[in-house]
Amino acid sequence: MDNQEVSVDVEAPIDKTNDDRSLPFSIFKKANNPVTLKFENLVYTVKLEDPNGCFRTNHKTEERTILKGLTGFVKPGEILAMLGPSGSGKTSLLTALGGRLGEGKGKLTGNISYNNKPLSKAVKRTTGFVTQDDALYPHLTVTETLVFTALLRLPNSFKKQEKINQAKAVMTELGLDRCKDTIIGGPFLRGVSGGERKRVSIGQEILINPSLLFLDEPTSGLDSTTAQKIVSILWELARGGRTVVTTIHQPSSRLFYMFDKLLLLSEGNPIYFGLGSNAMDYFASGGYSPSVERINPSDFLLDIANGIGSDESQRPEALKAALVELYKTHLLDNVITDLEGQDDLSNKPIENPHVETNHFGEWPTTWWQQFCVLLQRGLKQRRHDSFSGIKIAQIFIVSILCGLLWWQTKLSRLQDQIGLLFFMSSFWAFFPLFQQIFTFPQERAMLQKERSSGMYRLSPYFMSRVVGDLPMELILPCCFVLITYFMAGLNHHPANFFLTLLVLLVHVLVSGGLGLALGALVMDQKSATTLGSVIMLTFLLAGGYYVQHVPVFISWIKYVSIGYYTYKLLILGQYTANELYPCGDDGKLKCHVGDFEGIKNIGFHSGLVSALALAVMLVGYRVIAYLALMRIGKTKSG
Template sequence: MSSKGEKKPLLLAFNQQSQRASFRESEYKAVPTSQQPELRKNGTDEVLTVSSSFSSQPVTYSWENITVFHETTPGNCLTRLCKKSPPIQKKILDNVTGIVRPGEFLAIMGASGAGKTTLLNCLTFRNSGKLKISGERYLNGAKVNIDTLARISGYVQQDDLFISTLTVQEHLRFQALLRMDKHLTYQERMIRVDEVMGELGLSKCSNARIGHPERGVKGISGGERKRLAFASEVLTNPSLMFCDEPTSGLDSYMAQNIVQVLKNIASKGKTVVCTIHQPSSEVFALFDRILLMAEGRTAFLGPVGDALSFFSAQGLPCPPNYNPADYYIHTLATIPGQEVESKKKSKEICDAYNSSESGNLVQEMVIANRSIKSSRSQELDLEPVKIQRSPYKASWFAQLRAVMWRSFLSIRREPAVLKVKAFQTIFIATLIALIFQGQTLEFQNVRNYQGALFVFLTNMTFQSVFGVINDITLELPVFLREHFNGMYRTDVYFLCKTTADIPVYIFFPFLFVAIPYYAIGLNPDVGRFFIACGIVILLANVATSFGYMISCLTSSTRVALALGPPFIIPLLLFGGFFLRNGSVPVYFDWLRYISWFMYANEALSINQWNGISFNDTRSPCPNHVCTEEYILKQFDFNPDNFYRNIGCLFALIVGFRILAFSALLKKTYRKN
């Protein structure tokens, strides 16, 4: 790791750039020379040195009188409905004020429940849906909003969320394409990717897949995952960096390395804020300033060295050879069985800080920062502007290109899933062929033909719906995080995801029909075979669209899987197989018109019996000649409805996807 103040140049060989396979450099147009960063030779070596590509402006971030309440409604469901019980407010943060300046590394510390994570969420405008927040936040003296903050800051969250099929390099390449400034060329973005991997020790695993430990997909180690999450934010060289427990899950050596990287970032004029839990003495020594919290209040905010004298002045000196971080946390913690005494001691410390020289100095700095707006505010575009500015750094087409590349790559990299789908399709199709094989054209076998057609519809429906639900719900947290980071639009993600799935839901339905079709003895005309395949493909895509809708409406895989069958079964019952269309009760008749089973079943039946007539002396057909019209009439199917049914299947695909996109869009709306 680089030492304090060291400025490591970006040194990379030219030939490394020729190894980029997925996105060609030609896709990124060169910018005018006046807008390009300075590229110069470093001595006699044939290497590139980027001197100003990733520069950023220093910022001072302050917050004043941050107070947070969480409201809960007591009583049972009946009393809540009658609104007889007033809500109970629990104060989580109580008038917290602070400031962090360029070049400073601030660590927020405290025992569990002290409010450090809530404070970080308030400072980053995140996870505040059910909280009532008051107070102000300022960047260089100007009031800040979430879009402004997102443009100039990075946020490393505690939970690592990645697309497991990507490699480390591919993930960072994707981040670079969408999060770095538009004026940077593709070559400069890849230089930055290689530099960050080198700084964080990810070069050796650059071609390793990320994996997903919880799903049993092997990949990089836990420490490497944490460093990759960190690299994703460092990539854009933000002016302000937030980190939530950056050392969580790491050994002491790697934790020190990660914190050292944060220290190096701060030493280059950046502003760094992190929450941390029980740092080692070596890690604690790297902090410039600490913010100690207790019971939602500020117990101390100031330089690390001043904390010792402050606690000593309160009659709480830190014992020799004792980790100061552990001592502060233990002193401010609420001890089980001694809650009253612990809270009293914490209150006395917080009150002492408010009246101390350190507390008054922080208050004066915050007021000064608020009163005199820095000239840097205008450089950072922090002042309110009348022209609406997009929060995305990449254009719509650049977003589409990058997300589409990742979506297709993710599907191609899931061989286990594709193998399971292939096995499931071939196995069930073969089983249907064996069960229904050798049907002859007799009136008593008409029900068997219809049963085989309906099995096509039911199997493809459930296979498609549940396949999509398991896929989309697992990927939604990644989408939401990346979207809120300003990487790509909701419509881009939805369009790319649904487009990438189309080949899968064309090939497998076609295979599913092709295997048993002629074995059963369905309409032998080749044209009718392809029409049958097309109808089943349409139905599979309707079911897929329905799966998108359920996934986007719900919040978890478990809820989505639980809601799927109750919605599907009623539509299946009105598909014209278990209950004739003419026998549907009038008050349920409307359900037929949103049932893809009804449209697909009628279309398949019309296609199957088109041009077929046969003699059967045992049949009730007129003159014992069974025709298309007579057979379809037995099921209340109308041959004139064929094109209507095809059109309605297309309409259901569009309708369900519009509802799915609307639900997904609602998830991305931020609350004020």
């Protein structure tokens, strides 16, 4: 694949050549590396911090056990459905089996093996994981979403056109051709339907022809017909030799009997593991039968998992304990025996010849390819937001209003001129800060999903975000300066104009970098906004305009203030210390600008130091943001 070819022609026709990989890809073909997944005695505990603990003298950290000794297995060609009430541990188990438990979030004991071997990068790159919340970019179309995923996830043993062909073939086989040019949409943006969103999420994962496929409640929020289509797709994928594991909340009776194996959970305890078709007979043999003859099996199983049985006098806690004991005495030994017999694939290495043996090592594509694809995808996704009519109108209105308020201010109105300079530094501190502070909190789910899949390195993602935001960050400030500067009658000399513009652009980039850093550190939009407001207001108050005689014990704030250095450089860009301006009541007296009360404390010295300080902040804030992002997508399994 040519590293310079970065454009994505999503409308290109499928190229049919004699190369088999160029033929339309079938999502139902055989998996390359069948995987038997086994888990033994899994126990998962997390620490719960008391939110009021910092105000209490007996601050304690409570430990809660989410998974309580789970054992089971699933073979290629089978679908394992994990059923249970909300909070029973289904998602935690699925996340653990998929190797996506975040570092520091809890302690997992027990053993999980893939063909009797621990989780490796080879396994992870042949694993698909579909999250419940469908983390997708709302402004991309279905075709763009799948094509960009193919360009990032498929290795360079595929040519670029082959990757596009495979994305289109997946789209066709999932029945997405009808909505291929429709945007994904979101809560406040109309796009594809819920079932189509779910099929797009599944399509992203099966592009790599995974041997293992994990899905978290793929039918949640869908009508029965759409849910049937989704499960039918999973059934066909499993029959191709894949191992499919899914959580499901309350399937219909039609869906229930499409699952090969069933794991029923109650408060983290297993109360049934085995064939789904045998579940009702198992509980009937233990004396637990539904009170009515015709009932959806999943309804009955969820009732007893919640502790609700036919005997209304029995307490829920007692019923749950009895079901756990029944499982341990009548079923657990059989599960362990069957698990130990699954050794037929124990010596087979898990390798994807298109992923692990390509000459780029552990990543499917090069750094430059990842950067180019991510940059193009980011520009397509954010083009509607970056240059929205509201933002453009806001800048033009403010710039024209400033030009009218400070209309042709002469040097005799020096106080008004420096007031305009300080306003420019203030406005262009807050505007980019609040534009950038939401960047990473809004993309956290997407970044975590894609990084956990090993789709790309963090550095090309970060650099694509920084570079992709430059047009928005720089074009609007330029328009502001072009309008306001000449309307306000500031120094018309070209050198002064371009120096003022340069200082303001650097100031915008530094403020945006602070927003990126705060967003990456806090990862909560409300908290980051509050913290950003407090920090920026502190910087502005110490900027040298409002308070000129700051007490010594707090004067150090100005040395970390973005506004202080920007205000100083803006003044240096307009005036010289020995420049004369009309002063006195009649304006006939001439005074030095350097002696003006509002400028004297700022001074005309240390201009180089101020420029260097902004340069350090320009780089430093982005380094902080990058380091903060390194924790996103990390998993215990690597």
